[in-house]
Amino acid sequence: MHHAPAKDRGLLRWAAFALLGAIAFLSASHRTWAASPDPSLVAKINAATFEVVIPRATDDPLSYEKPLPLDLLPYQERTDKYFSVGTAFALGNNRYITAGHVLMVAVGDLTGPPALRDASGHVYAIDKIEKFSLQQDFVMFSLKNPPSGNTLDVNTKPDLNSVVYAVGNALGTGVVIRDGLYTSDTPEEENGRWKWMRFSAAASPGNSGGPLLDQDGKVIGVVLMKSANENLNYALPIGEVLNAPDNRAMIDKQMSYQLDVLDDDQNGHFKAQFALPASYADFSATYLKLQNDFNEQQLKALLQQHGGELFPRGAGSNRILHDAPQLSFFPTLIVHDRSGQWEYAGRELHRVPLSGNGYVASGYVGHNFLMHLRRPDDVKAGAFYHDPKLMMDLVLKTGYWYRQVGPEKIKITSMGKPATESDYVDAWQRHWKILTWDEPHINAVVVLFALPVPDGYALMMRINPAMATHDSLIDMKALTDFFNVDYDGTLAQWKEFLDDSSLLPQMMKDTHLDADYGKHVGFDSDSVAFSYPSSLQTVAPGNVMAVGFGYFGAGNKFTMQANYIQIRLNETDPDRISIRRHVAPSLDLDDNFKEAWGKLLHKQHPYDGIAYSDGDEMDIATVIDAGTGGAPAELYTAFYATQGTHKPEEMKAKLDLLTKQFKIKSP
Template sequence: MAKLFHPWSLTLCGVIIALGMIGGAHAASPDPELVSKINAATFEVVIPKAVDDPLTYEKPLPLDLLPYQERTDKYFSVGTAFALGNNRYVTAGHVLMVAIGDLTGPPALRDASGHVYALDKIEKFSLQQDFVMFSLKEQPGGGALETNTKPALNSVVYAVGNALGTGVVIRDGLYTSDTPEEENGRWKWMRFSAAASPGNSGGPLLDQEGKVIGVVLMKSANENLNYALPIGEVLKAPDNLAVMDKRMSYQLDVLDYDQNGTFKSQFPLPESYADFSSTYLKLQNTYNEQQLQALLQQQSGDLFPHGAGSNEILHDTPQLSFFPELIGHNRSGQWEYGGRELNRVPLTGNGYVASGYVGHNFLMHLRRPDDMKASAFYHDPKQMMDLVLKTGYWYRQVGPEKIKITSMGKPTTDSTYTDSWQRHWKVYVWPQPHINAEVVVFALPVPDGYAIMMRVNPAMITHDSIIDMKALTDFFNVDYGGTLAQWKEFLADRSLQPDALKDTRIDVDYGKRLSYDANNVAFSYPSTLQTVAPDNMLAVGFGYYDNHGKFALEAGLIQIRLNVTDPDRISIKRHVAPSSDLNDNFKEGWGKLLHKQHPFDGVAYNDGDEMDIARVIDTPAADAPTELYTAFYGTQGTHKPEDMKTKLDLLTQQFKIKSH
């Protein structure tokens, strides 16, 4: 069933629900006296619009394109509420939920004359039955609605609501049937044929005499009927108590199974809206944290990099993917890379923003423009986000126009997070108060810029996004690349480096020599092998290596090219003996390495329009080595075999394997 959100809240939830005009029995309209009574007891639920906008736009917002009411209104209309007397007001629980975590102010009620009434205390709340009862600080002068807890089936009913935020609308239909609630039939929903629109949520369902028989909540997904909670359920619910007892499913984008559970808790009322929101969020956040941990522990032995389904990735050579990927579990039981570059927007100074997505996550590779200092780039989140915004993907809709957002200013959250692979992330949150949403960014520094994971979500679920994204960092795969000049700046700032690079030293004497020294290998070569210049491209591909049952992120491929466009390259690869469950391709490749067969025999060969040569680097004697290294040199054109061998000798003569 689909809840009857107002379009503003639909934007926040990323859901589009089209509610058609539903045909029903056409009864005579209520008499004017009854209509007047209904109008006096029915209110809009509103949330204040942002007064201060932290965003900067490409041009002044053309607010004159908006309808007059929307342009001049200081509030968003998000639902409907009604009065039961004795300072008791009722609306749908999900209408109140729209405001929790609000960035602009608490919800309030507004009457037909435009007067706004602040909420006082939350008196009753049920997450599962989707209602809330509350009081107001100031009492409106209008009357209240009577109730009828025993309405007759097939009788005429009126659905009353603030349809689309344009004022109270009364529409007729029939009370057609009852249906048990979905989990275990604890109560029955009322079904009715009176039309409903976004914004009707929380409004009263009335009998022909104008008495409340239900609270309008949602629309059936596959029928032209709407749903209401019987008012009797509201009245008999325990006083002064907030109750959460609802089945929920928790899902993580890289897993193909969910964690199902019940959010079950309660806390005493009455409380102010602010205290209610704070208490509810703490309980919900704690529950979601528990669900996430239960989900990860459900099959902890099979999570990457554990379990047989991980072996293809563990035994393959890194593919030098500078665009970030998420390692996900597919339905055949294997872990595989997900995510690819779908679009690239160029920036000045050879910079660019490449983008794609996996599940709920935007993935990006931001290459820093050459004319931007690394010290400012890596430590100025505003500047980083301003570059991302140059893609034009982020905009504010004003009438028919999409106005680009050019800056979000400084983030409201600026922290760090270290994942299980000991990579150090920068975590930022930027508010979007015009839609009560927040942008959450996890940015991983890499030599040429950032590998980014991003979400845009309702402010209420920012905590959920952050714990999700923290978990996803352990499945986030990206290799490190950049020019030698970029690597020099990157390695100079220890705060940017993953632990896998903490012992890496790259000594460069431009025009003469390059030396690479890491925890597992070291090598050095002169410029007679390959010109050593600032724009040489150095790439380090990382793999996941098992060291006595404990996995670590370590370099598995080191490649150096003349520049970003030249195919001439040298590379050092680390190879791991295949496990018994892997296919014959892995075993055949390992056999060639063990026996130094082509192409690892140190003999030059043509490969298209280039010439290549590779060899296995000798290791200390071992009956059954579990790791081997190869050295490779490739260059364009055709060359003498002896010259190619000389080149390869220059690469390997100072090569040292430091660990296995």
């Protein structure tokens, strides 16, 4: 669960490359095939080759446990105002070329647009994007104030097995020229529409977008990616760039979409085009809109593809719909497994205590951090539920989130106020808070979905490259319909929670808690109502009440309703009362379900109203008849447990106190 930022922005930016299907370069050993280029040629190459750079963050909204020890960073890294992301080269007539994925790294960037930087450190702003192809992975653009100087000639018909030079900003340390051979051509993977050039000259991160030159220094290709299994790299032939349509951005690529609760992907064709030239800002905005629209369509198609299989309507939902209700205060996702069944996924893996009985429990499912934040007793509910900075500051107390500075990990203590705040209501009419925080130093955005519960929040979080923020938002909105958590808290916490209608899901709008400490407690919901005196169980502010929710259908309409209410003296005391709602099993379920239902129907042990010993406690339970006649579709059980040994008649009298005021409100 650690939020482990990269040493610098590079690693996260390369993660963004992966979202575009680009293959990140790995370091490759250098093998000499020929003598280095003539010094005059080297000078010409250097003058025509540039770093692609993006501004480093100047404002940092985060707070840390101590001042950042920036002196631990290499001099160049701590003093450079820019971050180097790739290479570009000049063809003349104010035409510059780099890899498409290099420029795409800056789409949605939090710190500023990309630019070119020459060997002397002069930075040139991009003017217009002139050509672009997502599939062929190149972009041609102009500069606002281009330098006067050398440009590179082209050779569109290079010879196989000839000497080549890969030129690039290797690992962000300046332009490096490395030699090898042009070894072969290989068809593009999707439909073979063109052939990649393969070459043996070494390449490293930062080489992307640099020129591949023949031995005369003429451009024959654009360096793009490295073979996964051998020391051969790939370039796009320069002829493909020159012959591509002028003044067009072409998007034509197979892409897949995945949702963490489903066991297969949605494959689609991202195909679009738009007119150029355009400023980088306009290009970026247009591309992002097209990509976001495409991903929304993919998500919609994926959900439609599963149609009637989706929980809770699919046949594979019945085990969850009809199983005996349990309580789970750590959030889970309801996921579809390979056998066609829906099941709960996710469990608590870590728990960090906070002051005042608070804690943060954490785990994960798929791309999502899942957390239960219990509000510390010394933090007032009003501030807690309506101050997202305070809430996130408590999450950060876990120490999981830090900033890497050289060899040190500096804990983040606050992210400040969120960059965006909005509300969202899921299919179960639960009210979520959607919050985002920027982390400019790694070009990342924290996306947090927070569901208020009586003792705090159930949380779902992602940390992603800035350009993927929209994808996370639509994903996580879809996932809320599969998000399962029960509600827990002290009677005092429940009172504060129920008094704030802005926090309540629809299923709890009419829920009432009458807790008269030292006298009695009463609970009234859409499905059941009951009350009992303190002679059954001491009634105090620290009593812990848990309400579990089940999914109930009438025809094709499903609602979430309370199906398990339990009240304890405290979190650990075994003395407890509980009310459970049980549903008749569907015909496709196995004999274990039918046997359990049979015991309920016939009030067999342990539901026969007779006290029994269970270790160091005594228990008693009974079935409450709804009085509807015929074969019931659902039944309720009332249960009482207490420590020690007690007379059967005393236990029966206690159970009678629980059931005396019990009322079933939904048949």
